[in-house]
Amino acid sequence: MKKHIAVLAGDGIGPEITEGAVAVLKRVAEKFGHEFTFEPLLIGGAAIDRTGEPLPAETIERCLASDSVLLGAVGGPKWDSLPGDKRPEKGLLGIRKAMNLYSNIRPAKLWRALADASPLKEELVKDGVEITVVRELTGGIYFGERGRFGDEKNGETAWDTERYSVREIARITKIACEIASKRSKKIISVDKANVLESSRLWRAVVHAYAEKYYPDITVQDMLVDNCAMQIVKYPAQFDVLLTSNMFGDILSDEAAQITGSIGMLASSSLGDTKCGLYEPIHGSAPDIAGKDVANPIATILSCAMMLRDSFGLAKEAEAIETAVERVLEEGYRTADIFREGTKKVGCRAMAARVAERI
Numbered sequence: 333m334k335k336h337i338a339v340l341a342g343d344g345i346g347p348e349i350t351e352g353a354v355a356v357l358k359r360v361a362e363k364f365g366h367e368f369t370f371e372p373l374l375i376g377g378a379a380i381d382r383t384g385e386p387l388p389a390e391t392i393e394r395c396l397a398s399d400s401v402l403l404g405a406v407g408g409p410k411w412d413s414l415p416g417d418k419r420p421e422k423g424l425l426g427i428r429k430a431m432n433l434y435s436n437i438r439p440a441k442l443w444r445a446l447a448d449a450s451p452l453k454e455e456l457v458k459d460g461v462e463i464t465v466v467r468e469l470t471g472g473i474y475f476g477e478r479g480r481f482g483d484e485k486n487g488e489t490a491w492d493t494e495r496y497s498v499r500e501i502a503r504i505t506k507i508a509c510e511i512a513s514k515r516s517k518k519i520i521s522v523d524k525a526n527v528l529e530s531s532r533l534w535r536a537v538v539h540a541y542a543e544k545y546y547p548d549i550t551v552q553d554m555l556v557d558n559c560a561m562q563i564v565k566y567p568a569q570f571d572v573l574l575t576s577n578m579f580g581d582i583l584s585d586e587a588a589q590i591t592g593s594i595g596m597l598a599s600s601s602l603g604d605t606k607c608g609l610y611e612p613i614h615g616s617a618p619d620i621a622g623k624d625v626a627n628p629i630a631t632i633l634s635c636a637m638m639l640r641d642s643f644g645l646a647k648e649a650e651a652i653e654t655a656v657e658r659v660l661e662e663g664y665r666t667a668d669i670f671r672e673g674t675k676k677v678g679c680r681a682m683a684a685r686v687a688e689r690i
């Protein structure tokens with residue numbers, strides 16, 4: 333199979349982790365007889381430095397023409413004082429919107445070899461953790477109207493708006509239902525319906541849609557504050573967690589951390605076509621950038637999701653996941669998951685270990 337992959341390395345540790353992931357994809361191509369080509373493109377702070385824009389038109393064009401996109405991370409202190417619409421993060425939000433990637437899947441799982449890396453007590457995670465966060469990605473407060481105004485009495489005031497339509501809620505509910513029907517058939521839908529009007533619509537549409545089209549699926553509602561608490565109280569109660577854009581951003585970091593390290597969590601973002609965007613859920617970690625200590629596994633696992641979800645290459649995806657599992661079981665660890673008695677390796681070496689085991 334021939335596939336053309338756009339690579340948006342971005343900032344901070346972005347270049348190292350995408351380099352490691354590309355090495356793994358190259359190994360997959362060699363082993364399974366595929367032809368993958370890679371096209372580096374600018375995004376985020378790196379794009380601002382070169383072109384003055386966080387998302388150059390060429391990047392959008394080339395991503396849309398590719399078979400899928402691999403992204404590292406964006407942002408860093410260097411660009412923190414830029415106005416909102418010129419920040420590196422605007423590049424990431426822009427590419428999600430331009431590619432209409434409304435569905436963001438973030439699987440948080442506790443790897444057997446890393447069970448002791450969870451910050452939760454053993455009794456809380458003994459039943460395992462496997463939470464699939466289904467996050468709406470192109471709506472809500474991230475993309476709502478915003479502004480600032482000022483007056484004498486109050487000084488400056490800033491505002492953002494959370495806004496959701498039936499169409500937006502229904503299409504992400506469909507994705508959650510599809511995933512749940514292959515798993516426990518249970519969805520926990522997160523909202524703040526006791527306060528927010530947009531959440532009341534969210535709740536109503538999720539139920540109406542699921543009841544009509546997926547009658548065998550059970551939907552349970554959970555208020556976001558309670559959900560944040562339940563995730564650390566008894567994570568095994570969650571399977572598919574359906575959320576708005578902002579709640580999913582927050583809860584997926586929390587879910588990731590209880591699995592040991594945010595450096596392990598992959599994600600896929602898809603819309604109505606097979607051309608998706610695959611990225612680790614962690615950020616650019618500027619403090620460790622360029623030191624070859626970052627954990628490339630989240631990005632490598634994102635490539636597995638790309639192979640399965642965009643290219644239909646299930647066997648190849650599994651080969652990556654099994655290789656990661658073996659490397660962890662052999663005791664190799666990057667700094668974020670290192671424990672006494674395991675073998676510490678850098679970013680490049682970790683990616684090489686995984687590639688070797690494919």
Ligand code: IPM
Nearest residue numbers: 406407421424425581613615
């Ligand atoms: C994520 C990140 C992004 C988000 C930032 C970098 C814009 O935190 O992918 O979770 O908030 O979506």
Ligand code: MG
Nearest residue numbers: 581582585613
């Ligand atoms: Mg986030």
